[in-house]
Amino acid sequence: MSRASLALLLAAVVAAAACGAKQPAATPAGGSQPQSQFPGAAPPRATPAPTPATAPPEPPPVLVTEPPVVSSDPLAGIDTDEINRRAVLAPVFFAYDSDAIDEAGQKVLNANADLLKKYPTWAITIEGHSDERGTAEYNLALGERRALSAKSYLLSLGISADRIRTVSYGKEFPFDPGKTEAAYANNRRGHFVVTAK
Amino acid sequence: MASTPAPSALDVTSTPLPQQQQQPQTEIRTTIGGASGRLPRLAIPAFLVTGTEAEVTEAAKTVAEVLWKDLEFEREYQMISQQGASQIAPAPADALVYESWNQIGADDVLVGSVQKVGNVLQVDVRVMSVERKLSTFAKRYECNTRGARLCAHTIADELHKERFGLDGVARTKLAFTSDRDGDRLGGTIEQRSIKEIYISDYDGQRANRVTIRGSLNIAPAWAPDSRSIAYQSYQTGFVDIYIQKLYEVQVQLARPARGTDRAQNFLPAWSPDGSRLAFASSRDGNFEIYTVKADGTDLRRLTSHPADDGAPTWSPNGSQIAFTSARGGSNQIYIMSADGGPVTKLTSEPRKADRPTWALDFIAYSAEVPGGVEIKKINVGTRQEVQLTNGPGTNESPTIAPNGRHLAFVTTRWGKEQIAIMDVDGNNVRQITFTGNNRYPSWSNR
Numbered sequence: 001m002s003r004a005s006l007a008l009l010l011a012a013v014v015a016a017a018a019c020g021a022k023q024p025a026a027t028p029a030g031g032s033q034p035q036s037q038f039p040g041a042a043p044p045r046a047t048p049a050p051t052p053a054t055a056p057p058e059p060p061p062v063l064v065t066e067p068p069v070v071s072s073d074p075l076a077g078i079d080t081d082e083i084n085r086r087a088v089l090a091p092v093f094f095a096y097d098s099d100a101i102d103e104a105g106q107k108v109l110n111a112n113a114d115l116l117k118k119y120p121t122w123a124i125t126i127e128g129h130s131d132e133r134g135t136a137e138y139n140l141a142l143g144e145r146r147a148l149s150a151k152s153y154l155l156s157l158g159i160s161a162d163r164i165r166t167v168s169y170g171k172e173f174p175f176d177p178g179k180t181e182a183a184y185a186n187n188r189r190g191h192f193v194v195t196a197k
Numbered sequence: 198m199a200s201t202p203a204p205s206a207l208d209v210t211s212t213p214l215p216q217q218q219q220q221p222q223t224e225i226r227t228t229i230g231g232a233s234g235r236l237p238r239l240a241i242p243a244f245l246v247t248g249t250e251a252e253v254t255e256a257a258k259t260v261a262e263v264l265w266k267d268l269e270f271e272r273e274y275q276m277i278s279q280q281g282a283s284q285i286a287p288a289p290a291d292a293l294v295y296e297s298w299n300q301i302g303a304d305d306v307l308v309g310s311v312q313k314v315g316n317v318l319q320v321d322v323r324v325m326s327v328e329r330k331l332s333t334f335a336k337r338y339e340c341n342t343r344g345a346r347l348c349a350h351t352i353a354d355e356l357h358k359e360r361f362g363l364d365g366v367a368r369t370k371l372a373f374t375s376d377r378d379g380d381r382l383g384g385t386i387e388q389r390s391i392k393e394i395y396i397s398d399y400d401g402q403r404a405n406r407v408t409i410r411g412s413l414n415i416a417p418a419w420a421p422d423s424r425s426i427a428y429q430s431y432q433t434g435f436v437d438i439y440i441q442k443l444y445e446v447q448v449q450l451a452r453p454a455r456g457t458d459r460a461q462n463f464l465p466a467w468s469p470d471g472s473r474l475a476f477a478s479s480r481d482g483n484f485e486i487y488t489v490k491a492d493g494t495d496l497r498r499l500t501s502h503p504a505d506d507g508a509p510t511w512s513p514n515g516s517q518i519a520f521t522s523a524r525g526g527s528n529q530i531y532i533m534s535a536d537g538g539p540v541t542k543l544t545s546e547p548r549k550a551d552r553p554t555w556a557l558d559f560i561a562y563s564a565e566v567p568g569g570v571e572i573k574k575i576n577v578g579t580r581q582e583v584q585l586t587n588g589p590g591t592n593e594s595p596t597i598a599p600n601g602r603h604l605a606f607v608t609t610r611w612g613k614e615q616i617a618i619m620d621v622d623g624n625n626v627r628q629i630t631f632t633g634n635n636r637y638p639s640w641s642n643r
Contacts, residue, residue: 125434135551135563135570135593136607136636137416138521138528140463141477141484141505148479165458167435172413173389195434 075119080194089115089124089192092150093185097134099145101153109150112192113157123196126150128168129175131184136171143168150190165195208344209351214321214335239274240303241265242287244320247312252342256318257311259345260352264307266400267353267367271602272620273360277303290323290332298327305333318342322352324360334359346402366598370641371605372396372417372426373616377633378406382413389413390634394428396443399598399605399640401616401629407443418465419641420491426639427453427465427474436461438476440491453493454478464508467491468515468535475499475509475518475535486520488535499537510553510560511535519543519553519560530562532577544575544582556597561585561604563593572606574621585623596640597621605629605638 075083083089089112092105101109116122128143128150147166155161175191176183241264244257262279269276285297290308298306310321317339324334334356340348350367357365376390394417397404408414412432419426425442437456441447453474454462460480467474468488473495475488481498484505489496500506504523511518512535519532522540528549531540544550548565550573561574564584569591575582586592590609597604598618605618608626614634619626 134549134565137464137508137552137563137594138549141507144461144463144479144484145505148483165435167431167458167461168463169413169431172392172415 080197083194083197087192089194091189091191094146094188094190096131096184096188097142099142099149101149105150106153109153110157113154113159116154116159116163119197121197122194123163123165125165125167125193125195127173127191127193128166128170129173129187129189129191130171131187132171132174132179133184134171139170140168141170143170146188146190209338209340209348211336211338211351211355214323214337236273236275237304238277238302239268239305239307239324240277240282240285240298240301241268241279241307241309242282242285244309244311245287245289247310250313253311253313253318256342256345256348257309257320260311260320260340260349261309263346263349263400264309264352267350267365268356270367270400270625271353271357271363271365272625273357273363274305277301290325293325293330295325295327295330303327313342314339316342318345318348320348320352322356324356346398350398364600366399366600366603366640369399369599369643370396370419370423371399371401371596371616371629372407372419372428372639372641373630373635374415374417374428374637375404375630375633375635377630377635379633380411382411392634392636394426394441395635396426396641397629399618399629400627401631404630407441416464416637417639418467419639420467421469421471421642423641423643427467429463429465434458436463438462438465438474451491451493453489453491454487454496455493462487466509466511468511469513470515475511475520477505477507477509477520486518486537488518497537499533499535500540506531508552510555512555513557519555521551521553530560530575543577543580552594554595554597556599557601559601561595561597563595572604572623583623585619585621586626594637596638598640599642603640605640607636607638 090108092108126147128147130139130142147168151164151166154164174187176186241261244261246254246257265276265279268274281301293306304327306325306327308323308325312319320338320340322336323332326333338348338352353367354365357363373395374392375395376392380391382389382391391411392413392415393406394408394414395404395406410430410432412430414428414430417426417428424444425440427438427440429436430439435458437452438454440451454476456462460478463477465474465476473488473490475486477484478487484507486499486506486509487496488499502524506520506522509518509520516535517532518535519530521528522531528551529542529546530544530550530553531542533540546564551563553560553562558578559574559576561572563570564573570593571587572585572592572595573582574585592606592608595604595606602621603618604621605616607614608617611628614636615628616630616635616638617626617628
């Protein structure tokens with residue numbers, strides 16, 4: 001475990017150095033950053049995936065010669081609450097009674113994985129949610145499957161299992177209390193919460 | 198943590214009163230009932246009060262009203278409306294004008310008289326037979342002056358037992374999840390209501406919050422001894438099962454399923470002898486059924502299937518477990534031995550079946566139907582099905598009263614999620630929660 005945290009720490013230092021070195025490339029400016037606000041009822045399909053961009057190139061293993069100037073990374077100076085408020089990690093949406101990650105969902109998760117690679121100290125919880133249809137008990141299982149499904153996808157992209165927790169809320173915490181198809185769609189999600197950075 | 202000083206049965210004591218015109222009990226029992234083929238008709242005139250103390254007058258009124266409702270609930274009597282009974286002036290048992298009661302069709306008249314002796318509310322109850330002009334039930338109850346409801350529930354249970362050999366449920370309780378206090382969870386994502394576990398009388402009155410976890414707490418299950426509740430809590434950020442003892446101070450709650458963020462545990466159900474809990478867990482990849490001793494030892498995995506298995510419930514004798522499984526393609530109810538092994542499919546719902554709860558020879562469950570969810574019951578032997586609700590709104594999460602005569606369930610027919618009780622044939626639906634959203638009812642044994 002200590003070796004892992006050391007590795008994470010080193011990775012963080014490297015990442016920070018990389019950011020300091022190449023300010024504009026990696027992080028989309030505030031304006032272009034997808035900022036799905038919650039409890040905004042943004043229809044799921046409309047949620048733009050963060051520009052996948054090319055992953056920052058591996059920084060050369062050299063010491064930074066000058067001290068990094070104040071980072072202009074907009075996520076560096078804010079706390080996890082603010083990160084979550086801005087939904088920096090976008091939610092992945094699901095079809096009715098399904099835990100399958102569709103194409104749109106894959107895009108979202110790819111982008112989230114990129115961010116998690118960029119910020120390797122972040123730990124997250126993926127919450128599984130359902131719409132209000134169906135029974136409470138069944139939806140607990142469905143929410144669990146959705147959260148685990150999103151987690152598996154991230155693992156397949158190389159994100160460490162140590163960084164991902166899951167929890168199923170079933171239909172207990174709808175994001176939109178409405179009874180429209182749009183509200184239901186908005187509530188069927190794997191919701192990302194950054195719990196540590 | 199939260200130790201609610203709950204009322205115990207000791208809050209009410211009862212002693213027999215001398216019978217009016219002594220008659221042997223056995224003879225009386227053989228003559229209960231009105232004319233053949235119908236329920237005896239019972240009237241409850243206003244209770245007689247000694248003294249003028251407002252508190253006593255109020256308590257006497259409450260006892261009479263609650264008793265009327267409790268007796269109506271079991272339908273062993275056909276209750277004469279209180280308005281009907283009020284046409285005849287209340288009188289002591291030895292001065293009843295039987296002719297008047299006979300004219301409004303009463304077979305029995307329950308005469309109550311109340312006085313305060315010290316700090317005790319003394320309630321004398323006599324059930325007088327109009328035809329025979331004698332008392333068939335006569336007891337003195339000593340109650341807490343603020344315990345009028347419990348006093349009435351005790352009288353109802355004892356009268357049902359003595360008169361009809363029936364185990365009434367007037368003193369049983371419901372546990373459920375509610376956001377009625379309106380507290381919000383911390384955090385910034387969006388507004389989420391704290392949901393805590395509450396217990397109330399079977400009629401929804403005298404509700405007390407029993408958890409102070411400041412979190413999401415759902416799916417309470419009464420232990421068979423009615424002194425503990427197991428429930429599912431999110432207080433650590435993941436889901437685990439906690440056991441809360443109601444009448445003891447606990448520093449730390451037991452967590453028999455020993456949950457972690459990699460072994461999360463859902464929907465606890467006590468074995469009838471209270472020794473084990475069945476629950477669903479995703480610890481081995483997807484929802485499976487497990488049981489564990491209440492002390493956290495002897496964990497057993499009962500199912501092993503790539504489709505989800507959930508919502509376990511025990512058979513009344515503890516030898517079997519019914520649960521839901523998607524192994525056949527859609528969620529249906531299956532039965533297996535309490536040790537696992539082969540499963541038998543019980544339901545064939547066109548959509549899904551969920552949340553079985555087992556009493557006597559039948560299982561009540563939630564069935565998905567076009568446009569919602571309805572409560573059904575199925576006879577375990579004959580497989581005969583009966584749909585008990587038919588809208589409006591969704592109706593789900595049934596729990597069965599210990600005498601098998603009633604169900605509590607969650608309904609949205611009044612807007613928010615509320616708990617209602619009804620007879621096991623689907624009749625006489627009564628709303629019993631009115632504040633906030635209320636879900637996951639569990640009916641206590643006593």
